[in-house]
Amino acid sequence: xxxxxxxxxxxxxxxxxxxxxxxxxxxxxxxxxxxxxxxxxxxxxxxxxxxxxxxxxxxxxxxxxxxxxxxxxxxxxxxxxxxxxxxxxxxxxxxxxxxxxxxxxxxxxxxxxxxxxxxxxxxxxxxxxxxxxxxxxxxxxxxxxxxxxxxxxxxxxxxxxxxxxxxxxxxxxxxxxxxxxxxxxxxxxxxxxxxxxxxxxxxxxxxxxxxxxxxxxxxxxxxxxxxxxxxxxxxxxxxxxxxxxxxxxxxxxxxxxxxxxxxxxxxxxxxxxxxxxxxxxxxxxxxxxxxxxxxxxxxxxxxxxxxxxxxxxxxxxxxxxxxxxxxxxxxxxxxxxxxxxxxxxxxxxxxxxxxxxxxxxxxxxxxxxxxxxxxxxxxxxxxxxxxxxxxxxxxxxxxxxxxxxxxxxxxxxxxxxxxxxxxxxxxxxxxxxxxxxxxxxxxxxxxxxxxxxxxxxxxxxxxxxxxxxxxx
Amino acid sequence: xxxxxxxxxxxxxxxxxxxxxxxxxxxxxxxxxxxxxxxxxxxxxxxxxxxxxxxxxxxxxxxxxxxxxxxxxxxxxxxxxxxxxxxxxxxxxxxxxxxxxxxxxxxxxxxxxxxxxxxxxxxxxxxxxxxxxxxxxxxxxxxxxxxxxxxxxxxxxxxxxxxxxxxxxxxxxxxxxxxxxxxxxxxxxxxxxxxxxxxxxxxxxxxxxxxxxxxx
Ligand code: SF4
Numbered sequence: 010x011x012x013x014x015x016x017x018x019x020x021x022x023x024x025x026x027x028x029x030x031x032x033x034x035x036x037x038x039x040x041x042x043x044x045x046x047x048x049x050x051x052x053x054x055x056x057x058x059x060x061x062x063x064x065x066x067x068x069x070x071x072x073x074x075x076x077x078x079x080x081x082x083x084x085x086x087x088x089x090x091x092x093x094x095x096x097x098x099x100x101x102x103x104x105x106x107x108x109x110x111x112x113x114x115x116x117x118x119x120x121x122x123x124x125x126x127x128x129x130x131x132x133x134x135x136x137x138x139x140x141x142x143x144x145x146x147x148x149x150x151x152x153x154x155x156x157x158x159x160x161x162x163x164x165x166x167x168x169x170x171x172x173x174x175x176x177x178x179x180x181x182x183x184x185x186x187x188x189x190x191x192x193x194x195x196x197x198x199x200x201x202x203x204x205x206x207x208x209x210x211x212x213x214x215x216x217x218x219x220x221x222x223x224x225x226x227x228x229x230x231x232x233x234x235x236x237x238x239x240x241x242x243x244x245x246x247x248x249x250x251x252x253x254x255x256x257x258x259x260x261x262x263x264x265x266x267x268x269x270x271x272x273x274x275x276x277x278x279x280x281x282x283x284x285x286x287x288x289x290x291x292x293x294x295x296x297x298x299x300x301x302x303x304x305x306x307x308x309x310x311x312x313x314x315x316x317x318x319x320x321x322x323x324x325x326x327x328x329x330x331x332x333x334x335x336x337x338x339x340x341x342x343x344x345x346x347x348x349x350x351x352x353x354x355x356x357x358x359x360x361x362x363x364x365x366x367x368x369x370x371x372x373x374x375x376x377x378x379x380x381x382x383x384x385x386x387x388x389x390x391x392x393x394x395x396x397x398x399x400x401x402x403x404x405x406x407x408x409x410x411x412x413x414x415x416x417x418x419x420x421x422x423x424x425x426x427x428x429x430x431x432x433x434x435x436x437x438x439x440x441x442x443x444x445x446x447x448x449x450x451x452x453x454x455x456x457x458x459x460x461x462x463x464x465x466x467x468x469x470x471x472x473x474x475x476x477x478x479x480x481x
Numbered sequence: 482x483x484x485x486x487x488x489x490x491x492x493x494x495x496x497x498x499x500x501x502x503x504x505x506x507x508x509x510x511x512x513x514x515x516x517x518x519x520x521x522x523x524x525x526x527x528x529x530x531x532x533x534x535x536x537x538x539x540x541x542x543x544x545x546x547x548x549x550x551x552x553x554x555x556x557x558x559x560x561x562x563x564x565x566x567x568x569x570x571x572x573x574x575x576x577x578x579x580x581x582x583x584x585x586x587x588x589x590x591x592x593x594x595x596x597x598x599x600x601x602x603x604x605x606x607x608x609x610x611x612x613x614x615x616x617x618x619x620x621x622x623x624x625x626x627x628x629x630x631x632x633x634x635x636x637x638x639x640x641x642x643x644x645x646x647x648x649x650x651x652x653x654x655x656x657x658x659x660x661x662x663x664x665x666x667x668x669x670x671x672x673x674x675x676x677x678x679x680x681x682x683x684x685x686x687x688x689x690x691x692x693x694x695x696x697x
Contacts, residue, residue: 024664029645035671038679048514090514105681152587154563156595163661166668202499257680326498329497421511442504442507443503
């Protein structure tokens, strides 16, 4: 019987297989950041253990760091101490760290791909649930807790049970003006945000093949928002083209050898998935979430649903979501007024996202009373956007232009939304208080967020009058 | 890690589905570098009002739930962020058992590494227990991991399922890293035959640090 892509990667990483125990699997790349690692290093010190493979470990700072005035001491002393701890830990244990002022600093899930460290067929872990992002390269990547971070640091392995496999077949092409973000939000909306618990998803189909690497990363990034452990996309020419020439990608003969190997990384035709679903892309429209989990989502041309018309078991959840969001059933999505717009995060903080947003913003001004932020996902995205003139488009129209980090995706740094703020956000979670206590998040794509900043409410970007950009 | 064999405690009924780890412990507390002391921040935004005062209506601010050690809740508990601060906070508050119809993956896994036993019961059974907490003041359960049973001494008795490896991890208070370290030779053997196509130094996996030094 054929094997799925997941099974192929899994099997090639099993170190020890024992009865009635999880397998010990080898970890090819371990990414760490300031928030979920300090206690793991403490654990190593207590037990007098070393980091087994510092050369397969990479650290950066992204979650709690400020995105402006970095040359100044932190306002937040607790966060500063955490960053200091990471510096010390990396130094003591010999781990490469892309520090605050490094040209390579950025959100951990953005920098590893852009450096070419994320490659097909690997196992990648990080103490962060959005590690699934890397699955876009056909690599098995998933989030772990701090105890497991310690386990990987000490042994370069993890004890893991194999997950079940779920094939998501995207049929048809993605309509014009509809983004990868809309696609994944629509999928979560259709099946619910815990649908894939216990599964690793392989995204397949024509629409996926047509996506760029950055768009594929947006899709895989949100795998956890449908409950999955990880999301995978088989590598193809798009993947290889993206990787070729990246700083850490193999070169010359070794590149040829790697590509030949990577080409084997597809699910065999007769492979059997534990479960399969088909999703028709052609009906997808730009999406906006209205509730407090990513599955509570409708098309921009829709309205806030009435909990009474929902299945009984969902009514209570929907009612409390509406109460938190301060929304009435029946309100048109396009009538919801906004006061904050956040463009960034590991879901949508890459260069293509900023290009898409800038195309909309170009020549317009941010609506009065709206605070709009663009936070590039990495320092190198920031530099590129400045080079391409995107930064100027944003600042000319009234956006704040920041340094790279997680920022208002989770509001752990000073970029916190205030109680009652209503945010159009390109991030991945709209949980209660996620972006700031009592703040209300609506998840959207970058062009949707950009248009909302200009209008002060949601609009269908497919009707947006794009102004031609003068050469800069 | 403290071993878990048998536990008797008051049940706190938190009647809500999809409680995410942001709600269990909000991000502002994730900046600390310690592992202990998160109990006071558990469910912070629900437990405390904006001015920092306790909200007297929140379950865990009421007696006897201030001293509850078994949390009863609804489906998909622990979804969202992978932060292990969530089980740290639950454990530090005093919870040793969590009962729900379903749990999110990473959270479920994290519990066992911190001496907490997450138990999946059917939706019907969970609802039945919710009802019991309403009927019986200071409703208690006895959870015995040696026999995999939950009982209330008042007629409710139920076997629960937990995978054998995780069960033994809790029963023995096992240090997982220690057991893996014992396989050190196998890991070394594996590494010899396993190809990784990158090097932490620029220049892909063919990069030779010694050469770089010479050219500088
Ligand atoms: S950008 Fe948001 S989701 Fe991504 S790693 Fe940072 S906090 Fe997590």
